[in-house]
Amino acid sequence: MKHIDNSSASRSVDRSQEEKFLYKWVSRTLLASLMVSLALMLTGSLLLVLAGRPLPSEVLSFGQIFEGLLGLDPAAILNLGILLLLSTPILSIIISLSTFLRHRDWLYVAASATVLFILSIAILIAAT
Amino acid sequence: MDVAALLLFMAAFVAGLVGAMVGMGGGFFLVPFLALYFGLPMHYAIGTSAIAVIAASSAAASNYVRAGLTNIRLGLLLQTCTAGGAIVGGILATMLPDSILAAVFGVVMLYASYSIFSSSRRNSAKQSSIESSTPAVDNNQWQELEATYYDHALTEKVTYRPTRVGSGMGACSAAGVVAGMLGIGGGPFQVPLMHLLMKMPLRAAAGTSVLNVSVVAVASAFIYYGNGFVAPSFAVPAVMGVFIGALLGTRVAQRVSSRALSIILAVALLYISLQMIFRAFGIQLR
Numbered sequence: 001m002k003h004i005d006n007s008s009a010s011r012s013v014d015r016s017q018e019e020k021f022l023y024k025w026v027s028r029t030l031l032a033s034l035m036v037s038l039a040l041m042l043t044g045s046l047l048l049v050l051a052g053r054p055l056p057s058e059v060l061s062f063g064q065i066f067e068g069l070l071g072l073d074p075a076a077i078l079n080l081g082i083l084l085l086l087s088t089p090i091l092s093i094i095i096s097l098s099t100f101l102r103h104r105d106w107l108y109v110a111a112s113a114t115v116l117f118i119l120s121i122a123i124l125i126a127a128t
Numbered sequence: 129m130d131v132a133a134l135l136l137f138m139a140a141f142v143a144g145l146v147g148a149m150v151g152m153g154g155g156f157f158l159v160p161f162l163a164l165y166f167g168l169p170m171h172y173a174i175g176t177s178a179i180a181v182i183a184a185s186s187a188a189a190s191n192y193v194r195a196g197l198t199n200i201r202l203g204l205l206l207q208t209c210t211a212g213g214a215i216v217g218g219i220l221a222t223m224l225p226d227s228i229l230a231a232v233f234g235v236v237m238l239y240a241s242y243s244i245f246s247s248s249r250r251n252s253a254k255q256s257s258i259e260s261s262t263p264a265v266d267n268n269q270w271q272e273l274e275a276t277y278y279d280h281a282l283t284e285k286v287t288y289r290p291t292r293v294g295s296g297m298g299a300c301s302a303a304g305v306v307a308g309m310l311g312i313g314g315g316p317f318q319v320p321l322m323h324l325l326m327k328m329p330l331r332a333a334a335g336t337s338v339l340n341v342s343v344v345a346v347a348s349a350f351i352y353y354g355n356g357f358v359a360p361s362f363a364v365p366a367v368m369g370v371f372i373g374a375l376l377g378t379r380v381a382q383r384v385s386s387r388a389l390s391i392i393l394a395v396a397l398l399y400i401s402l403q404m405i406f407r408a409f410g411i412q413l414r
Contacts, residue, residue: 022200023193030190030342034183038371045364055361059353078360082179085367086349088186089342093207096200105272111204115343118211122218122347126354 018103025099026092033091037084044078062127090119132166137365139165140180144373146393147315148188148338149381154370155181155312155345156237160400162362163230164407170229174221174311175352176362178345181313184370185342189335191378196277197335199328202290206300206336207343210314213304214344218351221309231408233310237401240316245394279331290326299325300340308348313341334381 045055051074060068060079068076097112139161143154155177162173192198221229274289290296299321307314315337322333352358 023196023198026200027190027194030186030193034186034190034371038183038367041364041367055364057359057361058356059358059360075360078364082353082358082360082363085179085182085186086346086353088182089189089339089346092186092189092339093204093343096204107272108201108204111201111208114208115204115211118208118215119343119347119350122211122215122350125215125219126350128354 018099018105022096022099025095029091029095030088033084033088037081037088040081040084041078042081044074044076044081047074047077090116093119133361133365136161136166136362137369140366140369141373143180144184144187144370145377145380146373147184147370148374148377154184154374155310156240156316156397157400158366158370159233159311160237160404162366164400164403166362168359168362170226170233171222171352171355171357172359172362174229175349175355175357176359176366178311178349178352179358179363180366180370181311181345182342182349183367184374185313185338185345187371187374188338188378189342191375192335192338195335195378196275197331198339199273199275199290199332199336200339202273202293202322202326203336203339205293206297206318206340209297209301210304210307210318210340210344211347213301213306214308214347215351217305217308217310218348220305221311221348222351222355222357224309227408227410229310230404234401234404234408236306236310237397237404241394241397241401243316243320244390244397275332277332277335279329286329286332288327288329288332290322290328292325292327296321296326304344304347307341307344308351311345311348311352313338313345315341 048055053074056075056078059082060076062083065076065079065083069080093112093115097109097116100106100108100112140154140158143157143161147154147157158177158180159170159173162168162176163170168176189198193200224232270289270291270293273293274287276285276287278284279286300318303314303317303321306317318337318340319330319333322328322336323330326333328336349358
């Protein structure tokens, strides 16, 4: 009986630690990723304005962004910021997945993995 | 920065501020603003707005998650349905003509206006009793979804456990299709769904909704991005505006009664929805 109580208490502590870690890091990841993506978008825009070029009215493809970044093209930096912004919620799901994996919370491992799989289909559609 | 960009920044700020307070991403204001004021084709307005919605909802979600108002587990379960629906909606939208999209947007906005207005009436007088008495369900089903948060307006801790999770997931699939099609996050559908069907307190519903809104917007935004329907020249001021507005909105929302705000929001949505429907038939109301 005592063994069962200890195990239950340990599960409860484990769950509470999982919650704290999850909420803290999901919140931090969302904000940090947002900040970096906004900084990239602002830097790209500023460099374009300084170069006397208008902000683009079309987005670049994944390949064009990669090529542009090699030449430090401001439009590519701006587009990278947009792509990182699009990836921000995905990063928070990756944090959730890794937390649930570590605590073997299988139902939510499956839920996080499913959402990531669905979003990767959207990325695949965008890339092709 | 030219006047148009400054104007878009300010409109996006208001959309982010108000949207974050009621669990929306702000897309319901941005799409019509881009389409009606700037004359952007619907596909570009939706694609550009979806990018801004991600910024607004992620900023709001960051604050709501830290305050413990978001139910991450429930959010993930619902996202498995909304994200799939959003991709289907996004693909559908790229096949539809501009006028049909504008008409669908207008009709959905009419519903959102009604939904927000009726939910504000239902919850105005009995808000505190509903929130504090949300029952902890007797059986063990979905026990892990039980959550507690501190409500600043009630100055007490509120514990709740969502009910009818399966039905909620089914309804979220449909909400995802509409949201993905229109480049919005679907907050006006998800908040009432979580509050009325799943018996969650409004604040927790709004906190969980913004996290879902960001994922739905990502699913559709990638489709729009891939089709070239995003205009960076409009996206930059819109993203900056909603980001600052949403950060401020979540801080204010936890301390403000939402009734007056909801009524203003419902009237604004009603007005814009009529403009969108008129636009669908080629009539400009400005």
